[in-house]
Amino acid sequence: MNNPASILVVGSVAFDTLKTPYGERSKILGGAATYFSLAASYFTDVRVIAVVGEDFTAENEAVMNQRGVDTRGIRHARGKTFHWTGEYGENVNEATTLNTELNVFQSFEPSIPAEYQDSDFLFLANIDPVLQTRVREAMPHVQLVGGDTMNYWISGHRQDLEKMLKRVDVLLINDGEAKMLAGDNSLPRAARKVMELGPRALVIKHGEYGATIFFRDGEFAGGHHPFRAPAMPLDEVRDPTGAGDSFAGGFMGYLAAQGEVNRRVLKRAMFYGSVMGSFAVERFGTERLQSLSREEIDERFNIFRELTHLD
Amino acid sequence: MNNPASILVVGSVAFDTLKTPYGERSKILGGAATYFSLAASYFTDVRVIAVVGEDFTAENEAVMNQRGVDTRGIRHARGKTFHWTGEYGENVNEATTLNTELNVFQSFEPSIPAEYQDSDFLFLANIDPVLQTRVREAMPHVQLVGGDTMNYWISGHRQDLEKMLKRVDVLLINDGEAKMLAGDNSLPRAARKVMELGPRALVIKHGEYGATIFFRDGEFAGGHHPFRAPAMPLDEVRDPTGAGDSFAGGFMGYLAAQGEVNRRVLKRAMFYGSVMGSFAVERFGTERLQSLSREEIDERFNIFRELTHLD
Numbered sequence: 001m002n003n004p005a006s007i008l009v010v011g012s013v014a015f016d017t018l019k020t021p022y023g024e025r026s027k028i029l030g031g032a033a034t035y036f037s038l039a040a041s042y043f044t045d046v047r048v049i050a051v052v053g054e055d056f057t058a059e060n061e062a063v064m065n066q067r068g069v070d071t072r073g074i075r076h077a078r079g080k081t082f083h084w085t086g087e088y089g090e091n092v093n094e095a096t097t098l099n100t101e102l103n104v105f106q107s108f109e110p111s112i113p114a115e116y117q118d119s120d121f122l123f124l125a126n127i128d129p130v131l132q133t134r135v136r137e138a139m140p141h142v143q144l145v146g147g148d149t150m151n152y153w154i155s156g157h158r159q160d161l162e163k164m165l166k167r168v169d170v171l172l173i174n175d176g177e178a179k180m181l182a183g184d185n186s187l188p189r190a191a192r193k194v195m196e197l198g199p200r201a202l203v204i205k206h207g208e209y210g211a212t213i214f215f216r217d218g219e220f221a222g223g224h225h226p227f228r229a230p231a232m233p234l235d236e237v238r239d240p241t242g243a244g245d246s247f248a249g250g251f252m253g254y255l256a257a258q259g260e261v262n263r264r265v266l267k268r269a270m271f272y273g274s275v276m277g278s279f280a281v282e283r284f285g286t287e288r289l290q291s292l293s294r295e296e297i298d299e300r301f302n303i304f305r306e307l308t309h310l311d
Numbered sequence: 312m313n314n315p316a317s318i319l320v321v322g323s324v325a326f327d328t329l330k331t332p333y334g335e336r337s338k339i340l341g342g343a344a345t346y347f348s349l350a351a352s353y354f355t356d357v358r359v360i361a362v363v364g365e366d367f368t369a370e371n372e373a374v375m376n377q378r379g380v381d382t383r384g385i386r387h388a389r390g391k392t393f394h395w396t397g398e399y400g401e402n403v404n405e406a407t408t409l410n411t412e413l414n415v416f417q418s419f420e421p422s423i424p425a426e427y428q429d430s431d432f433l434f435l436a437n438i439d440p441v442l443q444t445r446v447r448e449a450m451p452h453v454q455l456v457g458g459d460t461m462n463y464w465i466s467g468h469r470q471d472l473e474k475m476l477k478r479v480d481v482l483l484i485n486d487g488e489a490k491m492l493a494g495d496n497s498l499p500r501a502a503r504k505v506m507e508l509g510p511r512a513l514v515i516k517h518g519e520y521g522a523t524i525f526f527r528d529g530e531f532a533g534g535h536h537p538f539r540a541p542a543m544p545l546d547e548v549r550d551p552t553g554a555g556d557s558f559a560g561g562f563m564g565y566l567a568a569q570g571e572v573n574r575r576v577l578k579r580a581m582f583y584g585s586v587m588g589s590f591a592v593e594r595f596g597t598e599r600l601q602s603l604s605r606e607e608i609d610e611r612f613n614i615f616r617e618l619t620h621l622d
Contacts, residue, residue: 228619
């Protein structure tokens with residue numbers, strides 16, 4: 001294992017054009033792998049596999065490099081970068097997608113650079129489960145695999161998704177996705193059904209209400225109850241984009257930095273996930289995640305503790 | 312102050328006819344004051360002011376008396392008892408009201424029996440704010456006043472409601488009500504605006520996601536952050552009716568039993584509120600709240616602690 005441990009993330013690096021009640025932005029840096037790696041970079045070494053187009057500038061890539069993120073796995077292809085256009089209303093938990101231009105992402109074929117082969121942790125951000133499984137199989141020796149997915153794959157690519165789920169240790173999805181994947185409206189029942197498909201633990205994200213981690217019986221020693229982390233009660237959620245990916249980055253980043261993965265560590269990882277998600281939404285795009293300090297992060301961790309702890 | 316301290320609750324005692332995904336029941340015992348007093352009865356002495364009709368039986372009233380609840384303030388009027396008919400779909404957070412027969416409740420005129428005059432705590436369940444204010448003014452010496460309200464009064468009886476809010480220490484409402492009352496979609500901002508109307512603390516209930524208590528600056532010594540209690544991840548929510556009133560009963564009951572009201576105690580009261588809400592919804596109507604033991608309650612309190620505490 002590397003010291004510090006390294007995380008490999010595969011997913012989208014994209015441009016986002018978006019409008020929220022607080023303003024609008026055009027073609028700003030976004031994408032699941034971007035948010036994930038910036039958030040995780042405060043805890044450990046991060047490596048990215050993604051594809052971008054000719055419109056992706058050296059300045060865009062430098063945003064990640066300045067946080068120490070290894071971007072040698074980002075392939076520059078002919079064409080344009082993945083471009084998402086969306087809008088948020090007053091309900092910050094729901095985005096309306098206005099346009100999805102996959103561009104070079106459509107023919108994304110992740111290949112793992114030699115320098116990445118010794119990665120200790122792996123995060124499969126939300127992409128085609130066939131590609132997720134391929135990357136997973138090319139990295140058989142990682143200590144822990146985290147994964148994400150979405151309604152599109154759940155409803156239309158079930159078999160591919162189930163194959164992927166067999167190879168994931170911790171799946172991170174939201175309430176709607178969990179209920180859809182399990183075909184069950186009770187969250188704890190849905191959680192058990194999803195874990196029967198493979199994951200040893202399941203993180204269900206509740207947006208502004210926080211997130212709950214469920215453990216499969218017998219996995220990760222230390223108690224048998226789920227654990228819930230709150231979200232930060234924020235006055236202003238300026239841009240909810242990337243909150244879930246930032247959560248995943250904080251969660252996986254903290255885990256990777258601990259050496260051992262047990263329930264005690266997983267619970268703290270839930271808090272760090274919520275912390276990074278809360279920072280991400282305070283400003284547009286990745287702005288807030290570019291300039292944090294570990295002190296600010298730990299300060300907010302303590303606020304989360306005060307938010308939930310009795311004494 | 313009485314020892315143990317006593318709580319006076321004024322509100323509805325009713326019959327509920329309801330359907331949930333788990334079954335249906337016709338004309339079972341319900342009403343905010345009923346759920347509240349049963350939940351609070353596990354912590355302290357409870358007294359009820361309400362009105363019922365001729366169809367309200369001795370057996371109905373005995374349900375409360377068997378828990379030690381003083382029902383001398385329940386007036387038996389000519390006519391029928393308040394009768395609510397509703398339905399819950401798969402989303403347990405939302406009830407569809409099919410019929411509301413106010414009956415004797417329509418001309419409810421709360422009057423406070425002499426034996427209730429020395430009550431230590433007061434809870435104004437969801438009734439006409441004019442009546443809430445009248446009861447509040449007749450009990451000027453109580454240690455703490457809790458209150459509830461609903462969209463109907465917020466949108467249609469604003470002035471009456473604002474008068475009531477000036478005389479309430481802790482208001483307990485749900486997300487939608489808080490946002491509506493404040494005219495603001497951000498929960499922490501809405502909380503501050505609601506507290507500017509009077510309450511020194513505000514409990515916002517999030518249904519299956521728990522509840523958050525916000526404190527007005529300078530009120531209730533001990534920290535400046537809000538506090539969030541989780542809800543219990545339950546496999547089966549058989550009947551969500553009365554969850555909020557049971558929360559209020561556990562919350563106020565625990566408070567009344569402590570002697571002193573500070574933030575430390577208010578935080579624990581949030582847990583006990585969630586605990587009583589979680590029991591209420593496990594079975595239809597008030598069934599589960601009739602037969603608990605303090606041991607079961609404290610056991611579940613400990614589960615709530617495990618659900619949220621890091622160590």
